[in-house]
Amino acid sequence: MKGGIKAWNGLKAEGYPEVAMNYFGAAASTEELVVLAWLLEEATRKLYRNISEALRDQSLILLFHDLAQGEEQHKSVLEGLYMEFAAGTAAAGIEGHRLSQSKGGDLTEGGVRLDEALQWLRGRKERDILEFAVSLEANAYDRYLTMWRLIENERSKRVFESLFRAEKQHLERLIEAFEGTL
Amino acid sequence: MGILDYFRSGSDWSVIKVKEFLNENDPDDYNLVDVRQPKEYESEHLPGAKLIPIKELPDRLDELDPTKPTITY
Numbered sequence: 001m002k003g004g005i006k007a008w009n010g011l012k013a014e015g016y017p018e019v020a021m022n023y024f025g026a027a028a029s030t031e032e033l034v035v036l037a038w039l040l041e042e043a044t045r046k047l048y049r050n051i052s053e054a055l056r057d058q059s060l061i062l063l064f065h066d067l068a069q070g071e072e073q074h075k076s077v078l079e080g081l082y083m084e085f086a087a088g089t090a091a092a093g094i095e096g097h098r099l100s101q102s103k104g105g106d107l108t109e110g111g112v113r114l115d116e117a118l119q120w121l122r123g124r125k126e127r128d129i130l131e132f133a134v135s136l137e138a139n140a141y142d143r144y145l146t147m148w149r150l151i152e153n154e155r156s157k158r159v160f161e162s163l164f165r166a167e168k169q170h171l172e173r174l175i176e177a178f179e180g181t182l
Numbered sequence: 183m184g185i186l187d188y189f190r191s192g193s194d195w196s197v198i199k200v201k202e203f204l205n206e207n208d209p210d211d212y213n214l215v216d217v218r219q220p221k222e223y224e225s226e227h228l229p230g231a232k233l234i235p236i237k238e239l240p241d242r243l244d245e246l247d248p249t250k251p252t253i254t255y
Contacts, residue, residue, distance in 0.1 A: 001200045001255040005218070005226065008255070010201050013229040016220070142229040145209055149232065164209070164230075 011134070011171070013142035019111060020143035021150070026099065030155045031085045035099045037159060038078045044109045044140075045071035047117055051129060060126055063177050067133075067170055074166050081159060109167070110136030111143070130178040137174055141167040200253055204228075213252040215239075228255070 001008070027033040045068050052064035082094050094100055106114045117136075121129055141164055148160035195203070204214070209230055216227045217236040227233070234242050246252060 001253060002194050002196050004255045005216075005222075005228070007197045008200075008228065009197065011229050012226040013231075014224065014226050016224050016233075138229050142227075142231075145230040146232075148209075 011138040011175075013139045015111065015139065015143075020147050023107070023111075024147060029085075030153060030159070031082055032097075032099055033156050034078050034082045034085060034159055035094050035097045037163060038075055038082070038094050039100060040107060040109045040140075041071045041075045041078065043107055043114045044136075045075070047108050047114055048133075050118055051121065051133070054121070055126060055129070057126055060130070060177065063173060064133075067173070070166065070170060074163070077162060078159070081162075085155060108136060109140035109143075111139055112136060127178070127181040130174060130181060134171065134174045134178055137167055137171045141171055195253065203251075203253070212250050213246045215246065215252060215254045217254050231255075 005012075024033055024036055027036050048064045048068035048071060052061050052068060055061050055064065079094055108114055108117055117132075121132065124132070144160050144164035144167055148157055148164055151157050151160060203212070214228060214231045216223050216231040216233050217239060219235055220233060223231075223233045232245070234245065
């Protein structure tokens with residue numbers, strides 16, 4: 001690419017692939033991988049819900065409400081995958097899984113802790129909030145895509161493919177909204 | 183398959199062309215490679231880019247699909 005990354009004026013991500021590997025490395029099986037992904041979705045849903053409640057602009061409220069709904073829908077997809085992979089042996093579902101209990105769902109998809117994100121967002125302008133969300137989704141897309149490439153297990157690959165494609169759609173909506181503030 | 187087989191054409195794509203290409207194509211249809219140093223990658227990289235420092239490239243060519251376009255920076 002002419003000019004290298006210095007010439008690049010598009011989305012950027014940060015951090016090593018190992019960041020995602022470290023997080024998902026806690027999973028001993030595909031079911032557990034799904035649980036960890038579900039926890040990220042849940043924290044991100046909470047974040048977007050909080051943002052939508054703090055905004056005044058109706059179109060942005062609707063956008064973040066939709067994004068929170070999107071995370072909710074994706075949680076449902078993951079719950080379906082979990083039941084499929086667990087072959088009906090997980091009666092308690094994802095929320096009853098030991099990882100759900102121990103991890104607590106406080107890390108968002110971009111790798112930022114939910115409480116820290118909420119604290120940072122307090123009192124910020126709408127444009128800053130959108131920029132933050134774009135950055136968060138870009139990192140989430142990067143990490144899910146990286147995991148999709150690294151993982152060889154076909155079932156696990158399906159999980160990450162579903163995730164990175166969803167993040168790309170979220171990114172497109174957020175970028176459109178962000179560009180509308182310029 | 184040698185290293186040059188990955189980089190025969192499109193060696194001077196502009197940022198605009200790369201953006202268009204990435205938007206129009208599925209991540210499964212290309213290799214996007216960051217050939218800088220790990221610290222630089224950590225600081226910032228194109229989303230979805232694979233880190234292969236240029237010194238390691240000759241030994242890690244098997245990680246790239248030679249049938250797909252390869253974009254490096």
